[in-house]
Amino acid sequence: MDFTLDPAFDDLRLMVRRFVADHIVPLEDDRANYNEFENIRLDLRDRMRGKARDAGIYAPQMPRQRGGLGLPMVGQAAFYEEANRSIFGPSCLNCAAPDDGNMRLLSMVARDDQKDRWLQPIIDGQVNSSFVMTEPHPGGGSDPGMIQTSAERSGDKWIVHGRKWFISGAAVAKHFILVARTDPNPDETRRHLTAFLFHADQPGWRIVRRIDNMGPDEHGGVCELEFNGLEIPDENRLMEVGDGLKATQIRLGPARLTHCMRWLGLSKRCMEIAAEYTSRREGFGIRLADRESVQLKMGELAHAIQIGRLLVMHAAWKLDQGDFARKEVSMAKVHVADTLHKASDVAIQLNGARGYSKDTVLEWIYRYARCARIVDGASEVHNMVLARFYGKEGQDFWNWGG
Structure with missing residues (x-):
């Protein structure tokens, strides 16, 4: 190693x-x-x-x-x-x-x-894009196999009807990747979904609302969309008919890990802001940085961040080897999401009222961090994935091979 x-x-x-x-x-x-x-x-x-x-x-x-x-x-x-x-x-x-x-x-x-x-x-930065998958109940969320939005074939085009929500970036996007049901009666192969490409200017769909949330929002926010006869030429189908679930798996695995990569950077920034402030702020005749209670908090954060970096690098290495790294990505996702939330919370606590204000970016990161345990699969879903791996692998869950 x-x-x-x-x-x-x-x-x-x-x-x-x-x-x-x-x-x-x-x-x-x-x-x-x-x-x-x-x-x-x-x-x-x-x-x-x-x-x-x-x-x-x-x-x-x-x-x-x-x-x-x-x-x-x-x-x-x-x-x-x-x-x-x-x-x-x-x-x-x-x-x-x-x-x-x-x-x-x-x-x-x-x-x-x-x-x-x-x-x-x-x-080239000429357009923004959006991935259109998640639906309100009883449609698909963490389980894309439950997707209800339909795409029915009509000659050389597909007609889309349905509803999606919490679609990131939709308000400013021009290029969209849509996952829709193309087989109303799926079998155990789960080849009932297909991915399509469409442009914002095409008729037959609309943004119902930009969903207000804790924010801060990425560009284009998260939106609820309605499809009422959107026509997509078959040439704008992505992959083969029935490959929609495969497309989501190809996209979401690495995307979860790149979230973690970015979150580690934000976690380190929180520590940086906390370290700078506690190094110069004094109370009762002593610098905050010299207090054991502060050192314990900072040490725990440094520890958690380094664990996250090792989990992320291991998963990244496995992906580079051609492995799906589902287990490794899930472990990284759960740990790093928790670490970002902890890092922002501790940094705000150590900065006191300054951290709670908008004088630093800590409150921005704190609100953003709460989303980390939900996006791209809630932490509970990833823990369930890990439990299933353990149920199948037993002691080999922790094998040293690759």
């Missing part, structure tokens, strides 16, 4: 660190740089993306021939962690959800002509 980072990845990681520190973190202090949903203004984001391209740190997950850096998952883990030292970092470097996962899926499974039309504009 060798935990040494490839020198090329380490050099790139340090480039990202410097760029984020010099160009992105300072943007957080000016409220004029935020949109009404507490994210970076899109016009400012796009200017920063130009700078990131010039610096050679843009679209790390995409192939070089399409303008990316072509990093494997292990390289992405180091990159994303540094990118999310700032709350604006991933968006400025084009490695933020939901575009990140959508680009990855299209890069892996789309035809070349589909990549030119649907993927390349996302890479």
